[in-house]
Amino acid sequence: MINPPTKLKRKAQRVHSILLRTYGEPRWTRLDGVSELVATILSQNTNDNNRDLAYSRLRARFPTWEAVRDADPQAVIEAIRPAGLANQKGPRIQAALRHITNSHGQLSLDFLADLPLEEGRAWLTSIHGVGLKTASIVLLFCYGKPAFPVDTHVHRVTGRLGLRDAQLNADQTHYWMEALCQSGWHGPLHLNLIRLGREVCQSRTPQCAHCPLRRLCDHAKHHTP
Ligand code: SF4
Numbered sequence: 679m680i681n682p683p684t685k686l687k688r689k690a691q692r693v694h695s696i697l698l699r700t701y702g703e704p705r706w707t708r709l710d711g712v713s714e715l716v717a718t719i720l721s722q723n724t725n726d727n728n729r730d731l732a733y734s735r736l737r738a739r740f741p742t743w744e745a746v747r748d749a750d751p752q753a754v755i756e757a758i759r760p761a762g763l764a765n766q767k768g769p770r771i772q773a774a775l776r777h778i779t780n781s782h783g784q785l786s787l788d789f790l791a792d793l794p795l796e797e798g799r800a801w802l803t804s805i806h807g808v809g810l811k812t813a814s815i816v817l818l819f820c821y822g823k824p825a826f827p828v829d830t831h832v833h834r835v836t837g838r839l840g841l842r843d844a845q846l847n848a849d850q851t852h853y854w855m856e857a858l859c860q861s862g863w864h865g866p867l868h869l870n871l872i873r874l875g876r877e878v879c880q881s882r883t884p885q886c887a888h889c890p891l892r893r894l895c896d897h898a899k900h901h902t903p
Contacts, residue, residue, distance in 0.1 A: 818864055
């Protein structure tokens, strides 16, 4: 059981409050679990625009997820080509759709709503090609579970801020951030940290002088004159 120190929980609360004041309460498009799973597989190693284009093409080409599942693999690969790595993602998506159908007799992930977080996560990550980040996105945004997805932005920003031990890798940071957050923060804080990472705390040149979190940030304390 992870139990971060109270001091760090308070810091996380301040980070969350400042980001809410700065960016507001983020909104997101709610998809059903299967659609979110497919969209998240498409988003691996690409940007949002390419993912959205590939997703739209897939939806336009096939009327249902059952049709995607049973399609000629080459037709799926062709539809999702804008997302990149289409030769991997196409078969991965079809295998995931078959896995869900074979396990539950229908193409739906709604059974996850009734499972505790850990069980749902174990079930999703048992699908080939579904890692912690993808599983956490589905569980958080489709089923309201207190998961905390960690992408490259969240991992970098939480490390610089000092919200986690510098040694934690991205997978370990999922569990750490879950423990650090209070109920209801997970979605907003995840999305606001991504926004900060894209707009201000970029990988190569963080703009600490313009960052709303600079007074709290360990990196800024050590690197800003
Ligand atoms: S102060 Fe600098 S390093 Fe810290 S979160 Fe902001 S931009 Fe990133």
